[in-house]
Amino acid sequence: MLHTPRGGAGQGAATAESRLMSIGTALNLLRDEFPEVTISKIRFLESEGLVDPVRTPSGYRKFSPEDVERLAQVLRMQRDHYLPLKVIREHLVAVERGEAAVPSVPERRRSDNGDSAVSDGRTVALIGRAELLAAAQADESELTEWESYGLIAPVEGGGYPRETVEVAKLLAALGGLGIEPRHLRAMKGAADRQALLVDQLVGALRRHRNPKTRAAAEERTKELAGLTVELHAALVRTALGVRLP
Structure with missing residues (x-):
């Protein structure tokens, strides 16, 4: 649970204005649980209608503790339930009406041989x-x-997805060329946004009851992921004016 700023003892009930915080403060609160979240991600969720902070006369966003908790709920449902934003938005509206409850974090467990985890019925190979x-x-x-x-992040309960090996190798190679992890946060944010876009397109189909529909969605996911990677590489080459072998 997020711990948002409150008034001190003896100050009485805080006014609505005094409880508001900047987007930077909201970001710091969220990063305790979601270290990968960025200001750009918060702005994107706002643009998608998931949160509606107030605006000052000069145009600055001001978030209430309730706004921050709502953002946390959205991020949890993305992380733990792989839900597209449209579904999350509809679910939160239902919660506000008292027609549904925020889903709990799904069970995630190690297998007996310690090399896999199960989340929402999907088995993930671990190292x-x-x-x-x-x-x-x-x-x-x-x-x-x-x-x-x-x-890089371990899954709940320990271990890393095997795909993390490739990420770690590339990070080590870039580090050897003088590119530090802090330089790569923007790249990670871009990758998260690309993944979010793909999930919005095929996420619901990947969770469909029909196995054939799920299989087709997995193939489409691979195709979209490959194209986004190729586009990113082409954009970098174009920006640098170089041609890679």
């Missing part, structure tokens, strides 16, 4: 911390720093 470090030829301090910037 341990030592195995990840060995595969990336990195040390503990490097991994800790990558995690601090949200570039």
Whole structure:
């Protein structure tokens, strides 16, 4: 649960205005639970109608504690239930009407052999911390720093998705060329937005009851992911004016 600022003892009930906070303060509160969240993500969720902060006469956003908690609910439902924003928006409206409850965090557990996790019925292959470090030829301090910037994160209960190995190898290689993790936060934010776009397009189909529909959605997801990666690479090459082999 988020802990939002409150008035001190003896100050009486806080006025509505005194409880409001800047987008930076809201971001810091959310990052305790969601280290990867960015100001751009908050603005995007606002543009999608998930939160409606008040505006000062000069145009600055001001968030209430309720706004911050609502953002946290949205981020949890994205992270834990893989829900598209349209579904989240409809669900929150139903919650406000008393017609539904905010879903709880799904069970996520290690398998008996310790190399997989189950979340929402999806099995994710895992590796341990030592195995990840060995595969990336990195040390503990490097991994800790990558995690601090949200570039790599373990699943609940421990372990890392096996796809993390490729990320770690690339981070180590870039680090060897002088690119630090703090330089890559924008790239991680862009990747999150690309993933969000793909999920909005096919997320509901991936959770469809029909196995054929789910299989087709997985193929479409792979196709979209591949195209977004190719587009990103092409945009970088164009911006630098170089041609890669």
